[in-house]
Amino acid sequence: MLWGTAGAITLGFLLALELVARHLGIPGPITTQAREVVYAPKSGFLLYASMGLTMVVLTWRQRLIALGAAVGIDLVFLAVRFATGALPGEGHPFGNGALWVMLGLVVVAVARRTGPERLLLLKGVGLGLLLVTGRKTGDTWLLITSRTRPVTLDPYIAMADHALGNPSWLAGRLLRASGPVGEHALDYVYAQLAVAAVVVALYQLRHVAAERRFPRHHLVRTFLVIGLVGPAVYMIYPVVGPIFAYGPEGGHWAVANLWPNTLPPVTTPFKLPFDEITPRNCMPSLHTAWAVTIFIHSRQGPRWLRSAGAFWLVATLAATLGFGWHYGVDLVAGVVFAYTVEAALRSFDRGWDRTGVWLVVYGTTVFAVLLASYRFLPMEMARHPWAAGPLLLLAMASVVRGYHRTLRLWETDLPTAPRPQPQPELV
Numbered sequence: 001m002l003w004g005t006a007g008a009i010t011l012g013f014l015l016a017l018e019l020v021a022r023h024l025g026i027p028g029p030i031t032t033q034a035r036e037v038v039y040a041p042k043s044g045f046l047l048y049a050s051m052g053l054t055m056v057v058l059t060w061r062q063r064l065i066a067l068g069a070a071v072g073i074d075l076v077f078l079a080v081r082f083a084t085g086a087l088p089g090e091g092h093p094f095g096n097g098a099l100w101v102m103l104g105l106v107v108v109a110v111a112r113r114t115g116p117e118r119l120l121l122l123k124g125v126g127l128g129l130l131l132v133t134g135r136k137t138g139d140t141w142l143l144i145t146s147r148t149r150p151v152t153l154d155p156y157i158a159m160a161d162h163a164l165g166n167p168s169w170l171a172g173r174l175l176r177a178s179g180p181v182g183e184h185a186l187d188y189v190y191a192q193l194a195v196a197a198v199v200v201a202l203y204q205l206r207h208v209a210a211e212r213r214f215p216r217h218h219l220v221r222t223f224l225v226i227g228l229v230g231p232a233v234y235m236i237y238p239v240v241g242p243i244f245a246y247g248p249e250g251g252h253w254a255v256a257n258l259w260p261n262t263l264p265p266v267t268t269p270f271k272l273p274f275d276e277i278t279p280r281n282c283m284p285s286l287h288t289a290w291a292v293t294i295f296i297h298s299r300q301g302p303r304w305l306r307s308a309g310a311f312w313l314v315a316t317l318a319a320t321l322g323f324g325w326h327y328g329v330d331l332v333a334g335v336v337f338a339y340t341v342e343a344a345l346r347s348f349d350r351g352w353d354r355t356g357v358w359l360v361v362y363g364t365t366v367f368a369v370l371l372a373s374y375r376f377l378p379m380e381m382a383r384h385p386w387a388a389g390p391l392l393l394l395a396m397a398s399v400v401r402g403y404h405r406t407l408r409l410w411e412t413d414l415p416t417a418p419r420p421q422p423q424p425e426l427v
Contacts, residue, residue, distance in 0.1 A: 013228075014133065017140055026143045029136035036099055040081070040088035044074075044095025046135060049198035050128035051098040053220065054105060056205040057124035066101050073097030102128050120212055127220060134227045135194065138286075141231035142279035149238035149280045154245035155255065155269035157283065157327050159378035162266060163388035164328035168242045168321045172260025175322030186319040189312060193290055196312045197223050200298050203305055216349045219297040222342050223290060230286045230337065237371055238280030243324025245272060253278075259324050266382045283371070285326045288334030289341070291316035296342060329374055332396050336367045339403045350410060359406050363399050370395065 018028030027035075032042075041047055051070060055063045074097035081087050102125050109121040161168070175182060189196075201219045208214055244250040247259035253274050258264055274280075291313045298309025320326040340363030347356030370392070373381065381388035 010130070014137065017137060017144075020144060021140050024144060024147045026140070026147070029133060029140045032136045032139065033133060036096065037103075038096070040091045040093055041095035041099070042091045042139075043135070043194075044092030044098075045192065045195055046132060047095035047098040049195045050131045051102055052128075052198055052202055053131060053205070054102050054124045054128035056127075056202065056208045057120050059209060066105070069104075070097035070101045073100050099132075116212065120208075123214060124208075130224055131194065131198070131220065134224050138227050138231065141234065142281050145231070145234045145238060145280040146276050146278055149235065150273060150276070151271040152238045152240050152245065152274050152280055153269075153283075153375065154239050154241070154272050155264075155267075156375055156378045157239050157329060158242070158246065158264045159266065159269050159382040160329050160374040160388075161327040162263075162382035163385045163392060164332075165385065165389070166263050167328040168324055168326065169260045169263055171318060171321035172242075172324050175318070176260070186315055186322060189315040190287065190319040190323070193287060193294075193312070193316065194223075196308070197290065197294055200294055200301070200305065200309065203301050204297065217346060219293060222293045222297075222338075222345055225341055225345065226286060226289050226293065226338065229341065230284065230289065231281070233284060233337075233371075234279075234281050237283040237375070239282035239327075239330070240274055240278045240280055241282045241325045242327060244274070244278050247324055249324075250274075250278075266379070269378050282326050282330050283374075284333035284337045284367075285320055285330040286334065286337075287316055287320055288326070288331045289338035292335055292338040293342060296338075329370070329392065332392050333367060333370050333374075335396050336363060336370060336399050339399050340364055340367060343403050343406070346407070346410075355406055355409060359402055362402060366395050366399050 014029055018030045021028035021031075036042070036047070048070070051066070055066055058066060074094040077096050078093055081093060087093060105121060105125050109118050109125065113121055158166075175186065197219055201223075204215065204218045239245075240250070242259045244254065246255055246257075246264055248254075248257055253272075255264070255272065295309045295313040298305045301309075317331060320331065321328065340360060343356065343359045343363060347353070347360060350356065377388075
């Protein structure tokens with residue numbers, strides 16, 4: 001019932017998004033995903049990572065067969081593209097094979113499996129396809145924000161960001177000073193965030209094939225929920241980022257060419273008209289939210305996984321600020337958003353109790369207060385940074401501390417084995 005309901009809701013959401021996108025004259029998530037069955041995919045790495053998630057339900061022999069089939073199909077596609085001169089100018093020339101294998105496993109599940117084995121295989125394929133579909137859904141959301149939100153609120157965010165010392169301006173100068181090596185490294189980390197999530201998820205799901213069941217909670221669920229709910233906030237709070245609103249990428253739409261060398265002056269904010277191309281995808285920073293989620297789930301792994309999770313979090317934060325794609329206050333909101341979503345999903349799995357409800361309500365309240373303060377109190381925050389800045393960080397830290405304190409409480413509140421009762425003996 002739960003999986004069927006979730007599947008129906010997901011399908012209905014994708015169809016609705018597809019219709020909205022078609023109405024606006026842009027490709028929807030179903031269309032873009034269907035094209036990758038034949039055309040060069042946008043990210044071959046993501047498709048192979050998604051196939052890796054699917055293969056957690058397979059035996060090692062089945063995994064080798066699936067991987068070999070995917071590579072073989074890609075070699076055929078590559079040979080045909082090379083012979084016809086149709087090598088892609090954008091995207092990757094590989095990845096179709098991984099998608100074909102996942103679709104083939106659906107056929108195998110329906111035609112050759114029955115009962116729990118069929119359900120387990122369909123769950124594995126659904127998990128892999130959901131990761132890809134989530135990426136396509138996010139791309140469609142970004143196009144929708146640029147078409148339906150003609151004005152942005154960047155001047156409000158820039159003023160509120162004075163409370164944190166405008167960290168994007170400082171990070172931008174530091175990244176430029178690092179040269180092309182630093183820029184290419186952070187750009188790779190930023191672009192391959194989903195692949196890093198798959199690595200952590202594969203560790204969490206490593207026992208699925210042996211136990212024939214999925215764990216109650218894992219990274220992919222939180223990752224997908226963040227991608228589903230977060231873009232709705234983009235529609236409420238459209239922001240394009242400092243490199244567009246205050247930098248060279250904004251062209252004549254920008255307020256001025258200030259980023260990253262000159263801080264924006266403290267002036268009364270206003271609604272900024274912008275083009276119909278640039279996504280309004282800054283508030284909150286979902287890359288920050290996803291990186292925080294990877295960090296949280298990597299804490300349960302071995303040292304190498306914990307180190308990788310910490311590195312990916314720090315590098316993602318540096319990239320979001322250093323490339324001018326986000327303001328500092330975006331990151332604060334992203335952290336609160338990630339912990340609140342994670343708390344809600346863990347509470348749902350455990351069974352809602354008073355502690356879980358209060359944690360989710362508190363996180364949601366803090367998130368709403370942050371957005372309201374950015375919108376209605378930016379000048380006060382800019383004029384009193386030594387008061388507003390610590391308050392922002394304290395609010396964020398209180399949500400993080402509340403989550404970890406509640407999690408420790410849940411972990412210690414495990415049911416104890418009942419004591420054996422004395423039994424009467426025959427005399």
